[in-house]
Amino acid sequence: MKVAVVGGGPAGYVAAIRAAQLGAKVTLIEEGELGGECTNWACIPSKTLLRAVEVYKEAAEYLQGLPKIDWKAVQGRRWAVVKRLREGIEKLLSMNEVEVVKARAQPAPGRAVKAGGKVIEAEALILATGSVPAPLPNLPFGGKVLDTKSALLLEEPPNSVLIVGGGAAGVELATLFAKVGSKVVLVEVMDRLLPALDADIGMTVERELRAMGVEVYTSSTVLSVDDRGRAVSARLKTAKGEIALEADYVVAAAGRRPNPGPFADLVKTDERGHVVVDGQMRASAGWVYAAGDVAGPPYFAHKAYAQAKIAAEAALGRKAYYEPLAVPAVVFSDPEVASVGMTEDEARRAGYDAKSARVPLSISGMGLITGGAGFVKLVYDGNSGRILGVHAVGRRVSEIAGEAALLVEFGATVEDLALVMHPHPTISELLVEAAELAVGKPTHIAKRGP
Amino acid sequence: MKVAVVGGGPAGYVAAIRAAQLGAKVTLIEEGELGGECTNWACIPSKTLLRAVEVYKEAAEYLQGLPKIDWKAVQGRRWAVVKRLREGIEKLLSMNEVEVVKARAQPAPGRAVKAGGKVIEAEALILATGSVPAPLPNLPFGGKVLDTKSALLLEEPPNSVLIVGGGAAGVELATLFAKVGSKVVLVEVMDRLLPALDADIGMTVERELRAMGVEVYTSSTVLSVDDRGRAVSARLKTAKGEIALEADYVVAAAGRRPNPGPFADLVKTDERGHVVVDGQMRASAGWVYAAGDVAGPPYFAHKAYAQAKIAAEAALGRKAYYEPLAVPAVVFSDPEVASVGMTEDEARRAGYDAKSARVPLSISGMGLITGGAGFVKLVYDGNSGRILGVHAVGRRVSEIAGEAALLVEFGATVEDLALVMHPHPTISELLVEAAELAVGKPTHIAKRGP
């Protein structure tokens, strides 16, 4: 069986590998770099830079006088990490005998795609063309108006920056630049940061960003931006009225849109442009599948991986379905965010006897060692005790999101969790504390009233 | 019902809280500080200092010229964290209406203990008297010969230090001092560091310590130490013959011994001095229970917590048993260590069709971002796919040990784990990679031959 994959990002390269493992002859077509947005310009660069500024900022507590950060060294490390991962992907594809075509793909008559002058026939086509940044209304990219990729490529941290969009990418960039001393203004149209997540999370992140010196404006929009060459001047509409400000750059981190490109005519798309798929990631044209950002939100690399494996397996006739109970959301702000499964409201609306148990990080050894701000909250069903969601803010909580997903996917109860020994001192212990609170026997927090 | 608890460390204060929650009138007797060894002198101080030197050392990569570390500030942070946690424990005890007596306890006739001139009658007694450092043969503590507690209290990092014992405490201290520039020599009598854990772990930690400049001697012993006031000179017997060296200090980190103290006569103890207990933590005198270090190895705070809860529940007539499938072991060396459940050898000896799947950290984004050295290994039963153990080395793996314990305690299979979405980029993703390798469909590693 022959399979063509368009796009070499997290969705595309993983689909290609899985299809090859199942015996298909696979061609992958990528017009840019293997690894896609995530490896080259988004997830990996941002997290590498964030790790560098994390240690820089925290080390300052223990130094007599802090030298300026060497941004060249920081970016140098970023390129080293990205290169190594990208080369790894190239090698994996070649070891799995995936043919890679470096060109732009478009549909060809019959069951085929065209790319770089070749016509590639295939019994199945997997679209993994990802997403592209959406510009702000009336504010095209260019000059001092940057997308997230360009912001992560700056050769020096800006003196000042206006970041538009308080979602994951926006708060990560605000964290990054605030830690190296940039004056950061962060604007979000909704009434809190990270509006897609549990409300307590956004409020905690906002408080901590403010403590770091970030000016945060929620329920606010950008009225106009005037690019004056050496800087921009902007006018904001905020809850407290209009304000004007100057900044070296504006970063539009307010959204992305799907990128079906020339394949938009081949398959049905929704009103926003996502390829419409069924539970097996199959598009309206039965031989076509889609995975990753182009197949709809949420936009996460691990969601792309999971859908890509399903698409490849379904294309090869397996009875595989994409039906996760929990797609973990992680934000590498300071403090970090991890959010898995249902919020309490969602659980209530789904008909559960929704309950929650929340413990602050400051009751735990590792919580205090790493900084102290934040909490871990379990959402569970009061009747069965089953864990439906986990919502956490705090340094390192990104690493407990996998366990959180496991709890939800395994149908674990708060009682089950309360009985599993977790090592001391770690952030993961807070999951156990929250579970003990839920069963009414908390150890490191005063018992709730009867 | 009246319960007396002797010792206010992780075992003692947790037993007191749990017993109080179940309705007992509880008296806790502590001769030193609440929080015991762990909070005041071991777990928490060491991890706070280790976090400080971690960021110091890593920040050096991004600075033009590194100022000396301000050890006063580092120790200052340590005291702030310890104080906050200790005060938290005091508050928890008082909110749970536990009476605290600050004195040394000893047995009294009948069912009672004596402390600070008072006789405390109790229907149940929980011994949580912990452990004390064991000196090296012929080498009493004092002068330049330190135990781990004193080493963690040094007002300046030593110029040079000889650490005896390559277990958890020894490798953590070696990491701590090496990162601030001390010349460190580490001696272990067994043929590898961390000899109690999976062999690959010790070898990886040894390689990384050496890369940090630590001189490691395995299969070696200290023949003699001569404390000359301003420094010590020592002779070692190593695999390559005898060597002599000088150091500012010797730290004996080679072991601890149980501390039943005056209660040794009240209950049966084993040849090493641990209180002998049954599955409910009940000692030979039926009204006496024991928990924590004094009840036997392994010496971990989380094991102390777990046993303390069982002891309290059993003392109050509940049918609670201490029978974990996995006691997580975590070491905060660089790279960190997490080890849960059976090694491959142990699984084979237990009659399983023992198999293992191992993936290096360097195949993953977060693995490379945080440094790259290390691996995650799953041990599983080839017939059922059931996960029996997880063994990992690498920065941040301490935070996946909780998830590892969940996998083992839940009887999860490699297939179950392979299907749970883990967020990108995190170290926790490597658990999924290892599981995919086990089921024969690895994503980020070349497939094993047929």
Add this chain to the structure above:
Amino acid sequence: PAAEAPTSQKVAAMPAARRLARELGIDLSKVKGTGPGGVITVEDVRRAAEELARQEKAPPAPPP
């Protein structure tokens, strides 16, 4: 009969069990779970499938 509708999210089943149920067309709401807290494991689904196969093979019970 293949279970085409998504498995009910209210049935607690391990991920590999859900996947196998899809492959074998087993309705998870009719499977008894033996995992922690009654969670359905992959073994439970396998057993249910064998049981179903036995029932289908067995001749219909003679009328009384």
